[in-house]
Amino acid sequence: MSIDLAVVGSINADITAVTSRLPATGETVGGGRLLRSPGGKGANQAAAAARLGARTRMIGAVGRDASGQAMKRALDRAGVDRRDVAEVDVETGTALIMVDAQGENQIAVCEGANARVHLDEVEFAADEAVLTQLEISMDLVSELAVRVPGYFAVNAAPALPLPAEVVQRADLIIVNETEYFLLPQLEEARLVAVTYGSRGSSLLARDEQIAFAEALPKAPVSTVGAGDAFAAALTIALRTGLRPERALRAANAVGAAAVMDAAAQPALDPFEVYLDGDD
Template sequence: MGRQGLVVVGSINVDLTASVERLPGAGETVAGGRLRRDVGGKGANQAVAASRLGACVRMIGAVGPDADGGWAVETIRSAGVDVNGIAITDFPTGTALIAVDAAGENQIVVCGGANTQVDPGIAIGADEAVLMQLELPLGVVRAVADRAQGFVALNAAPARSLSADLVERVDLVIVNETEYAAMPELRAARRVAVTYGAAGAAMFVDGVETTRVPSVPVTEVVSTVGAGDAFSAALTLAVLAGMSDQDALRTACAVGAAVVAYPGAQPPLRGLETYVTGGCSPR
């Protein structure tokens, strides 16, 4: 499988993750947490995953002038991603506050910081595919989609209202079932992949479900934080590689299933071809 050229335009955060036995309710304090710090952000996670899966990746994003920004850029670079498009701004590096319970379920609060300053005027090569998310300002997402000449994938998370022209421009939208329900405009999208947790994943073409793959049990779930990002990167690469929708979904699901056994959002991965068969992971 050749090295696909992919530009990931997206968020870069430092993840502060507290692992607890159970997630707190409203107004509740839960003690006994274990804290870890990792480089994250949906953009960074997807760029690192795509690189480890074998793509030739460059990332467009922004960090602050702080130590966290330098650490994040170096971590992304060490995964084989071209980081020349990551700007250093006057805003602090983005931060995600994450709580993960014993079953791997999570709650996340994101503080955008430097992610709000990503330059929408980036150059995209005619032979480069683009993968974006919605942790950036919508104006940036729309500008990049308009500028891109080739394939554009959008992980429409977190859920936000999208204009009709953006939905029409995007070649592949990736969401979970909650996001799909919250964004009725996606029924008009040309191709939407929806994950359903234990019920698997499906592809919708022009609003009609055309393919569905089942899930398989995962023996150990440590954290689901990075599973959706790995799924998005893998599905994008699988579609670009010319796989059928069924094979692309199965491959992406197998990658997501491999991720949930790790505590961080950027776990080690093998080449995409090693995941071509398998089942779907929890969302």
């Protein structure tokens, strides 16, 4: 697969507690299992894209700490070019995650080094797709909207109002159904992918549905990395020229594979494995 992808975004150390159920406000739930793993929406999407077969580079920042070194090693293992990952004098970003027996989650993010991501000396090629998210500063996302000469995709998560120039510039905006509801401005976007969990996903062009694909039935182990794997896969699928419905089906298949892995950066097969036979 001949796709070049730059991911600009967050890199986090994930600290996950797996419990039988998620606690209510003020409640303590015992009997949990603790996991430490690489994460961050940017790094998750970069790792997924590289494992799917795209030539992927990561633009982000980590601290000069043990977590930062571990996050860089994780990108290396996934096959991501990390030469544009800066080391800065604050702690590496951290996500505190709780996952229940059904794979549902709650996440709190401490941005740390992610607040220091910048584009100094970074250049983008016209044939290079760029994928970003909202765990970095909105000023940086706006700068990308101006500087990226080629395909520009935005995963608008967490749900924050987007500058008008970002909505107008983006070739693709990816959200879940809650984020779409919270961001009515997306009704004016040229192309929006909306995920509905177990109900599938759709593509909307200026709020008109142009494609829909059913989800693959799975009993999830964890949904933490599924949205990021979906975002990477859909960006790749559309850049390879797949028609909208087939692109959605492939991205749904990648997301379904991701929910069967507890890691935020799950093991994935090459992209071609997730394609159906419908040309």
